[in-house]
Amino acid sequence: MNAEIIAVGSELLLGQIANTNAQFLSKQLANIGVNVFYHTVVGDNSGRLKQAIEVAESRANMIIFTGGLGPTKDDLTKETIASHLGRGLIHDEDALKSIEQFFVTTKRVMTENNRKQALVLEGSQVLPNDHGMAPGMVLEVKERTYMLLPGPPKEMQPMYTAYGETAILNLLQPQDKIVSRVLRFFGIGESLLETEIEDLIDEQQNPTIAPLAADGEVTLRLTAKEKTEELANQLIEATEKKILSRVGQYFYGYDSTSLMQELFNELQKRELTLACAESLTGGLFQQEITSISGAGDVFKGGVVCYATEIKNRVLHVKQETLDTEGAVSSATAIELAENVRELLQADIGISFTGVAGPTEQEGKPVGMVFVGLAIAGRPTEVVQLQLAGTRAGIRVRTVKHGCALLLNSLKDSQNTI
Amino acid sequence: MNAEIIAVGSELLLGQIANTNAQFLSKQLANIGVNVFYHTVVGDNSGRLKQAIEVAESRANMIIFTGGLGPTKDDLTKETIASHLGRGLIHDEDALKSIEQFFVTTKRVMTENNRKQALVLEGSQVLPNDHGMAPGMVLEVKERTYMLLPGPPKEMQPMYTAYGETAILNLLQPQDKIVSRVLRFFGIGESLLETEIEDLIDEQQNPTIAPLAADGEVTLRLTAKEKTEELANQLIEATEKKILSRVGQYFYGYDSTSLMQELFNELQKRELTLACAESLTGGLFQQEITSISGAGDVFKGGVVCYATEIKNRVLHVKQETLDTEGAVSSATAIELAENVRELLQADIGISFTGVAGPTEQEGKPVGMVFVGLAIAGRPTEVVQLQLAGTRAGIRVRTVKHGCALLLNSLKDSQNTI
Numbered sequence: 001m002n003a004e005i006i007a008v009g010s011e012l013l014l015g016q017i018a019n020t021n022a023q024f025l026s027k028q029l030a031n032i033g034v035n036v037f038y039h040t041v042v043g044d045n046s047g048r049l050k051q052a053i054e055v056a057e058s059r060a061n062m063i064i065f066t067g068g069l070g071p072t073k074d075d076l077t078k079e080t081i082a083s084h085l086g087r088g089l090i091h092d093e094d095a096l097k098s099i100e101q102f103f104v105t106t107k108r109v110m111t112e113n114n115r116k117q118a119l120v121l122e123g124s125q126v127l128p129n130d131h132g133m134a135p136g137m138v139l140e141v142k143e144r145t146y147m148l149l150p151g152p153p154k155e156m157q158p159m160y161t162a163y164g165e166t167a168i169l170n171l172l173q174p175q176d177k178i179v180s181r182v183l184r185f186f187g188i189g190e191s192l193l194e195t196e197i198e199d200l201i202d203e204q205q206n207p208t209i210a211p212l213a214a215d216g217e218v219t220l221r222l223t224a225k226e227k228t229e230e231l232a233n234q235l236i237e238a239t240e241k242k243i244l245s246r247v248g249q250y251f252y253g254y255d256s257t258s259l260m261q262e263l264f265n266e267l268q269k270r271e272l273t274l275a276c277a278e279s280l281t282g283g284l285f286q287q288e289i290t291s292i293s294g295a296g297d298v299f300k301g302g303v304v305c306y307a308t309e310i311k312n313r314v315l316h317v318k319q320e321t322l323d324t325e326g327a328v329s330s331a332t333a334i335e336l337a338e339n340v341r342e343l344l345q346a347d348i349g350i351s352f353t354g355v356a357g358p359t360e361q362e363g364k365p366v367g368m369v370f371v372g373l374a375i376a377g378r379p380t381e382v383v384q385l386q387l388a389g390t391r392a393g394i395r396v397r398t399v400k401h402g403c404a405l406l407l408n409s410l411k412d413s414q415n416t417i
Numbered sequence: 418m419n420a421e422i423i424a425v426g427s428e429l430l431l432g433q434i435a436n437t438n439a440q441f442l443s444k445q446l447a448n449i450g451v452n453v454f455y456h457t458v459v460g461d462n463s464g465r466l467k468q469a470i471e472v473a474e475s476r477a478n479m480i481i482f483t484g485g486l487g488p489t490k491d492d493l494t495k496e497t498i499a500s501h502l503g504r505g506l507i508h509d510e511d512a513l514k515s516i517e518q519f520f521v522t523t524k525r526v527m528t529e530n531n532r533k534q535a536l537v538l539e540g541s542q543v544l545p546n547d548h549g550m551a552p553g554m555v556l557e558v559k560e561r562t563y564m565l566l567p568g569p570p571k572e573m574q575p576m577y578t579a580y581g582e583t584a585i586l587n588l589l590q591p592q593d594k595i596v597s598r599v600l601r602f603f604g605i606g607e608s609l610l611e612t613e614i615e616d617l618i619d620e621q622q623n624p625t626i627a628p629l630a631a632d633g634e635v636t637l638r639l640t641a642k643e644k645t646e647e648l649a650n651q652l653i654e655a656t657e658k659k660i661l662s663r664v665g666q667y668f669y670g671y672d673s674t675s676l677m678q679e680l681f682n683e684l685q686k687r688e689l690t691l692a693c694a695e696s697l698t699g700g701l702f703q704q705e706i707t708s709i710s711g712a713g714d715v716f717k718g719g720v721v722c723y724a725t726e727i728k729n730r731v732l733h734v735k736q737e738t739l740d741t742e743g744a745v746s747s748a749t750a751i752e753l754a755e756n757v758r759e760l761l762q763a764d765i766g767i768s769f770t771g772v773a774g775p776t777e778q779e780g781k782p783v784g785m786v787f788v789g790l791a792i793a794g795r796p797t798e799v800v801q802l803q804l805a806g807t808r809a810g811i812r813v814r815t816v817k818h819g820c821a822l823l824l825n826s827l828k829d830s831q832n833t834i
Contacts, residue, residue, distance in 0.1 A: 027432030037430065048454055210427060287704045296723060301721045
């Protein structure tokens with residue numbers, strides 16, 4: 001089964017939004033062993049959409065469309081497919097009821113253009129929309145499958161998960177299983193990592209090894225194909241072992257995990273609580289940890305001490321330290337970490353101070369960063385970094401360094417906390 | 418000039434990353450009047466890339482490639498194009514020097530595979546890479562333009578901005594100017610907005626009006642085509658006036674601005690300082706305002722009072738309030754806003770408390786949110802919201818409501834602060 005994903009929407013071609021729908025669907029399809037060889041994006045234009053369909057038909061036996069199912073004049077995906085395949089559009093009674101119900105639930109007035117959304121391709125299986133109005137569809141014509149999904153990710157994703165995937169699994173023939181595993185590394189560059197394992201990359205055919213660098217991290221994707229999932233997993237595990245014997249000290253987790261997620265897991269396992277003082281990162285660390293559901297188990301809170309005066313007034317960094325060493329200094333990072341831990345009565349205090357840019361501060365260069373770490377019963381640690389890149393990039397990587405520092409510190413001291 | 422953007426990379430087809438490069442380039446190309454009719458994504462596979470090039474050649478006279486220029490075995494964009502066009506690859510001396518210099522600057526050891534990156538298509542104009550190693554290229558063959566850009570956004574974006582755009586502008590013939598303007602709305606749904614201006618959407622051909630909903634906001638993109646930029650702007654302004662006479666109360670800004678940016682501008686103009694107390698949003702509001710360069714002019718800092726005890730210990734919300742009304746309550750939001758303002762000695766205190774989910778809290782439902790607003794010399798305001806959606810969505814929209822509330826509050830009181 002080879003799939004192509006066609007996203008319909010002029011907003012994509014104008015760069016108003018990124019095609020995150022193709023990303024989501026690709027990940028899901030890879031999980032069930034469906035190859036995706038192409039993504040296409042086309043505007044709200046019937047002629048060009050028709051051309052894109054013809055190209056896709058020449059190279060895929062499953063075409064998944066996202067977008068263009070809404071109520072407005074420029075939503076024309078199902079109309080174009082209907083005309084291309086010579087199919088009619090009929091009102092689906094369930095979809096119409098569901099649309100009416102949606103307006104009742106959200107206490108809004110139903111406008112006439114919403115009725116158009118209940119039109120579906122004749123002969124198609126309707127996929128209910130539990131988070132919006134436009135229903136999805138699956139249609140088989142001449143041994144080719146056409147799936148139509150709505151554009152808004154918050155409607156498309158749950159629809160695919162609840163109904164779309166099952167529809168595809170029912171079509172799949174038994175075949176080789178594809179298993180993928182992503183190994184995540186922090187603290188090593190892509191070129192160096194690849195050089196360390198170059199011979200493995202060259203000689204490996206099954207699994208394949210694909211490196212990728214993003215946001216200061218490097219990942220290796222191992223993909224194996226075998227008769228059963230178990231056999232494929234065995235191949236992956238053997239290769240993983242070889243890789244980690246060489247660069248294991250930079251490895252931190254699998255697949256879609258993150259440094260923050262791993263840190264959260266480790267804190268939860270050890271029943272430790274955390275407090276945070278942020279200057280240059282302005283709340284980014286705390287925002288990330290609290291985006292994890294259940295954060296309250298380990299995270300108590302913290303202080304965003306953005307203005308220098310707040311470091312003294314709220315977090316009691318000595319005025320002398322700020323005057324002599326500066327707000328961006330090892331001494332300030334230490335006091336921030338220790339004092340936020342004490343103020344919030346947490347087991348661990350972590351602090352971030354530095355220069356995010358675009359201009360220098362206190363005569364210190366952009367990218368100079370100090371991370372402080374105060375753990376109950378241990379001497380306070382501080383790490384100095386010199387990061388390159390934009391303001392946003394420096395902030396993101398500062399938070400990652402903080403996660404890695406605390407994570408390694410916890411793992412190194414198996415029994416002391 | 419009709420362009421197609423081809424992104425090369427199996428990581429895109431596996432859903433590891435979204436195609437943000439196509440988004441960036443589309444936005445830039447629209448700004449200079451180049452139509453983008455298709456995006457294509459293809460994997461690290463020479464045969465399928467060749468097929469994608471042939472399809473693109475049938476429908477575009479400019480093809481822009483991103484990705485596949487790196488040092489590794491699966492980087493094969495320029496090799497495939499060279500073979501397809503019958504061109505040689507030659508070492509570019511400047512690029513080679515620049516790659517060697519990159520390793521000197523970053524104090525890393527140059528590995529042999531990096532030398533491959535200095536190979537360029539014979540006869541092409543080389544685009545220097547100031548943020549990485551792989552150079553870009555522009556090549557004209559049979560009245561068709563091929564542009565090759567690296568995959569990492571932090572290399573691709575500055576290369577396009579500094580060198581790529583100029584190369585394209587030099588190719589463009591004088592022609593009609595296309596001008597786009599985006600109007601941004603908050604507090605009104607897409608269907609209702611469209612119904613309010615349906616007659617305008619139907620009758621307008623120039624400019625066209627395209628609505629789009631995302632993250633709780635609705636935008637209208639007006640696009641006009643005229644002999645000069647000035648004439649196109651006049652058309653847009655006349656239509657904008659009609660639209661705002663109907664739904665102007667929900668309008669907050671133009672193009673790529675955000676509610677937070679508008680709030681920042683307003684605070685800066687009035688020379689007001691802000692402090693923030695965050696519970697359910699966990700630092701998101703503060704992270705967003707500090708992501709704006711110059712945030713220090715208006716933002717002093719704040720407290721992430723995630724655990725209930727921190728609301729009392731650090732922000733002195735009365736224990737009685739927490740016991741009788743709860744942490745998620747109008748009374749707590751008021752005390753948080755007033756106390757964070759006082760603790761940080763700011764002109765304004767804003768607070769967020771509520772239930773982000775996935776489970777209810779204190780018997781209060783997911784999505785119940787209180788935003789408190791304490792402005793010097795005025796009675797403290799509090800707004801209760803009931804939001805739907807995921808944990809992440811509730812947090813994002815809570816912050817937007819906070820921005821809109823404070824922004825409107827400031828604008829309503831022209832002379833009182």
